[in-house]
Amino acid sequence: MIQHLRPAFVMTALFTLLLGLAYPLGITSLAQAVMPNAAQGSLIRRDGAVVGSQLIGQATTSPRYFWPRPSATAPDPYNASASSGANLGPTSAKLAERVKSDIERLHTAGIAGPLPADAATASGSGLDPHISPAFARAQIARVARERGMTEAQLSDLVGRVEEGRLLGFIGEPRVNVLRLNLALDAMKS
The missing domain is CATH 1.20.5 (Single alpha-helices involved in coiled-coils or other helix-helix interfaces)
Incomplete structure (x- = not known):
């Protein structure tokens, strides 16, 4: 045997x-x-300290900063250990209520006009660190008002940190919110 x-x-x-x-x-x-860099988590450092990863979004609610898209990892936004989609379909009343609530919050904060889809919808993982350039531009007036800066300064900043398509044709242009906010902090306001 x-x-x-x-x-x-x-x-x-x-x-x-x-x-x-x-x-x-x-x-x-x-x-x-x-x-x-990628093997170590694509960490972003400021003054030698790790402030985040360029691969995982961070919850930001201060009106002085650009806001990320909603996270599907409730109740803790951008919790990497809870990464998953919400599994709420287009006929879900719960999803419709959350999207309506997010849109109202953005309009109350002074973000006017039609909003890009990523302003009120979470990504598939719930951790996406990027927003569309359109959503970043929609927030410029609010951030400029809160920081006492001109909209032209912030528009230029968004343009500088905007990332293009991978290899010129894969994906969509995007803006990493953490990098944008760190660049915003580096500006004199």
Whole structure:
């Protein structure tokens, strides 16, 4: 009987070492060598301290800053351990109420006119750190008023931090909210 069990134990130990240790260590080492910033979480630092990641959004409610899109990780917005979509369909009363509430909040804050879709809808993961350039521009008047800056200054800032399509044709132009807010803090206001 041992002669039949021995190959199973040997193969289990071999594949555990190979796939559980050697492969992850090899891929991690390769990632650290080829793209160290991405391998370490794409962290954003200010004055030597980590202030966030360029891959995960942050909840910001201060009127002095640009706001991200809604997060689907309620009750804690942008909680990476709760990443998932809300699974609420287009006929969901709960989704309609949340979107209506978000739109009212934005209009109350002084963001006028028609809003881009990402102003009131969460991303699939609920963690998206980006907003559309249209949503960033829609917030310029509010942020300018709160900071005593001109809208032209903020419009220029949004244009500088706007990211284009990947390889020129994949995805949509976008603005990383944390990078935008850090650039906003760096400006003299």
